Amino acid sequence: MIRIKYKKRMNEFLLDVDFKMPEKGVTVLFGPSGSGKTSVLNLMAGLNENEENIQQSEFSLNGKIIDDLNNKINIEPWLRNVAYVFQDHRLFPHMTTEENILFGYKRRKSELNPDELVEKFKIKELLNHRPDQLSGGQKQRVAMVRALLSQPELIILDEPLSALDYQSRQELLPYIECIHKELNIPMIYVSHDIKEVLRLADYIVVMDKGNIIDQGDIADLCITQPLLTQEEGASFILKGTVSKIITEDKLVQLDCGENILITAENMQLDQKLRILIHARDVSLCLSQPKDSSILNCIPIIIDELQTDKNGKLRVMAKIGKQTMVSLISHRSAHQLNIEKGKKMFAQFKATAMIK
Structure with missing residues (x-):
């Protein structure tokens, strides 16, 4: 694990963080x-401003101490082996694409092949262009290749998609996925877009007002942290594989231990997906209803009942090995005699999912 611990007096609050992130x-x-x-x-x-406001710093990477205020260790930015992709790309405006991407490569002697990355990120036709001749998405692809060719041990991405339109964001996401799936370089990625988080996150650290309020696997935190999904009550994630594409109905069948239907297009068979469902969108029943517009009604086993702070009942249940959550009233629970171990059915619309 990579250890990050900092305390710094900011203008509006005290930044006080202490967390570990996986090395992959x-x-x-x-x-x-x-x-x-x-x-x-x-x-x-x-990249520290007002260093006198730093009260504590501990940061190590691959066994190398980068920051340690107590021992007066503060490695210069260019010696940290940390690459940074900013919101606004920050390419050198007087350089061509080729000159930009080779800037770090010449200094670090990267083991990655520049020609292969140029092909992978589809920027070959842009090598002679300057930044003012590139679109926003093209600039960010160039910035990512430049970061990779600096031979980093860690890549930092600060909301790299926030300044892009929807189509450009969708086009760029596969390139970000490629970095950790194919190139095996750990990344720390800032976002407040739950769709990006669903697609990319392996581990998540939730912050508020300068503090870490929770951290862990995204599937666990969706249930316990309303801040993550910005929903009252809980949400949950189901992981599955596309097992069938129903083109005429614009539906995809997802194998999550049980088959469920979601509204989606441009999916591929065997594609892996994570979908987010809000607990308030899930109803429970004792038998499968007939003649309903709700397409999903799947068998579950009740696992746990919790009363939330608003007096509602949070029902945790198992779909195979995965956990789902429904938010219902206590009256509904009494009428259905819901208890741990009871076999029931969960209903939710094919449209009630974020993916």
């Missing part, structure tokens, strides 16, 4: 605007 995959820093996410990234990258 994508760790997402998630939280509302102004919660301190970018400040944490800047400290990790060594």
